[in-house]
Amino acid sequence: MSxxxxxxAIEMRGVSxxxxxxxxxxxxxxxxxxxxxxxxxxxxxxxxxxxSDFLMLTAGLMxxxxxxxxxxxxxxRTFGEVELAERLRxxxxxxxxxxxxxxxxxENVALPLQxxxxxxxxxxxxxxxxxxxxxELAPLADITPANVSGNxxxxxxxxxxxxxxxxxxLLDNPLGRLDARHQQWWLRFLDRLWRGHDWLGSRPLxxxxxxxxxxPWQNAQLKFGLLHDKKFSPRGSWDxxxxxxxxxxxxxxxxxxxxxx
Amino acid sequence: xxxxxxxxFELTNTQVFRRxxxxxxxxxxxxxxxxxxxxxxxxxxxxxxxxxxxxxKKNRLARNVMxxxxxxxxxxxxxxxxxxxxxxxxALGFLVIGQTVSALARVGATDYLGSTMVIVVVRELGxxxxxxxxxxxxxxxxxxxxxxxxxxxxxxxxxxxxIDPVHYLIVPRVWGTMVGIFSxxxxxxxxxxxxxxxxxxxxxxxxxxxxxxxxxxxALSWLDFALLALKTLGFGFFIAIVTCYHGLAQPLxxxxxSRVAVRAVSQSVIACILLDALxxxxxxxx
Numbered sequence: 001m002s003x004x005x006x007x008x009a010i011e012m013r014g015v016s017x018x019x020x021x022x023x024x025x026x027x028x029x030x031x032x033x034x035x036x037x038x039x040x041x042x043x044x045x046x047x048x049x050x051x052s053d054f055l056m057l058t059a060g061l062m063x064x065x066x067x068x069x070x071x072x073x074x075x076x077r078t079f080g081e082v083e084l085a086e087r088l089r090x091x092x093x094x095x096x097x098x099x100x101x102x103x104x105x106x107e108n109v110a111l112p113l114q115x116x117x118x119x120x121x122x123x124x125x126x127x128x129x130x131x132x133x134x135x136e137l138a139p140l141a142d143i144t145p146a147n148v149s150g151n152x153x154x155x156x157x158x159x160x161x162x163x164x165x166x167x168x169x170l171l172d173n174p175l176g177r178l179d180a181r182h183q184q185w186w187l188r189f190l191d192r193l194w195r196g197h198d199w200l201g202s203r204p205l206x207x208x209x210x211x212x213x214x215x216p217w218q219n220a221q222l223k224f225g226l227l228h229d230k231k232f233s234p235r236g237s238w239d240x241x242x243x244x245x246x247x248x249x250x251x252x253x254x255x256x257x258x259x260x261x
Numbered sequence: 262x263x264x265x266x267x268x269x270f271e272l273t274n275t276q277v278f279r280r281x282x283x284x285x286x287x288x289x290x291x292x293x294x295x296x297x298x299x300x301x302x303x304x305x306x307x308x309x310x311x312x313x314x315x316x317x318k319k320n321r322l323a324r325n326v327m328x329x330x331x332x333x334x335x336x337x338x339x340x341x342x343x344x345x346x347x348x349x350x351x352a353l354g355f356l357v358i359g360q361t362v363s364a365l366a367r368v369g370a371t372d373y374l375g376s377t378m379v380i381v382v383v384r385e386l387g388x389x390x391x392x393x394x395x396x397x398x399x400x401x402x403x404x405x406x407x408x409x410x411x412x413x414x415x416x417x418x419x420x421x422x423x424i425d426p427v428h429y430l431i432v433p434r435v436w437g438t439m440v441g442i443f444s445x446x447x448x449x450x451x452x453x454x455x456x457x458x459x460x461x462x463x464x465x466x467x468x469x470x471x472x473x474x475x476x477x478x479x480a481l482s483w484l485d486f487a488l489l490a491l492k493t494l495g496f497g498f499f500i501a502i503v504t505c506y507h508g509l510a511q512p513l514x515x516x517x518x519s520r521v522a523v524r525a526v527s528q529s530v531i532a533c534i535l536l537d538a539l540x541x542x543x544x545x546x547x
Contacts (some may be wrong), residue, residue: 059421088423094414094417094421099418100415100419114323114326115323161421
């Protein structure tokens, strides 16, 4: 296994990705992409452009049909029991949360901690309490997901991904189902995570988020990529996106049709 | 983790064939059915071996999480069904054993009572009836719960958290079903034998409790206990494996869950009957 001293957080070379539900259906071809530690990327694409599959592959939940994907220098094809510690350096927030319906929000957040460190329920509950309070989830902590609104489910999913203090956080369309107030909270919170939040010991977090609406992500410091027509193309900063004449980029910025001409 | 599921399912994805249009000839139809059967057997075999491997390899992992989950499944597959099984055992005694007792008494063959009871209740009806009822009550729930969890992406969420879905979702269900069927079979047999005698007593059959239980004790051998334990644990294992396999492996769409539940129940019944036939052969050989 060849590993460089400071490997990139994500490194894709010639990656082709099959759909999660049918691997034989290719959604992305020949993707080349490098994410350095501490970067914040936003991957934009229309619905059904393969954003979720792209993220699932990046998280190591799928293997590439072709090419190689390395996370912190480790090929995701080899992710298994032995590489669990490496695997837990990556956190993933699903679109819609994907919380476990038989557990309360507190138990959902505590589960990875309890499972990997074999903690008793009381000890785990005490350890997750500060994070629940930080994310304003404490009043809802003992409710099951079926009785919580989508805004708070998404936030609980973020808490669950952060409980193990990952170094790379992947977010699948995190703002897609949120109201304006919650969107603002997320953008502020992600910005704090990226710069180094107290919860992570002030260590900057590498972030990758997907979206089908670029409007909330207007930030000169972020990096952008575009998924369209089975192709992934890194596009650089917001300025590049804003000045782009690509109709897809314009559509993702919700620019009225007349202005794209 | 990801590999555990992938190994069992990627090569045995039968949905592609199931969703295809009907073949034009009977030969093609039977060919497809045979191919599906072989794929299912391959998938079930791989899944059973993977589950066994996880049970052995990770038996000490995350005990604070897995202990309560296993206890919860044992409660669901065993303790919670006890009232229903006491009723079934009483009914079994009244309907089957009571009649046998009175029939044998009429022809003066009450000496064969013990061995008849042992063959009918201990070796056959008790374990098989218990397995079928647990399959109906708990096995179907496995398929629906796991199928829904799969369709809603909860399995991927577990993998993303570094939690092996086979360990977290399947192992407790396997233990629960195995222990549940074993325990309920024991209670059912005791209940059925007792209620059978009660029925015979009410029919004025000339048989004292002492004679009745002496005959039972003479008809039972150590092999009966050993094979009863093996058979019930086998039923539990097969039911859990078949229902969990279908729940976790195949349905990726919510609308397919109910159809897959029916398929899982049919295959579980066939698996149990085949296992039962194997044990009958064992009894005949020994």
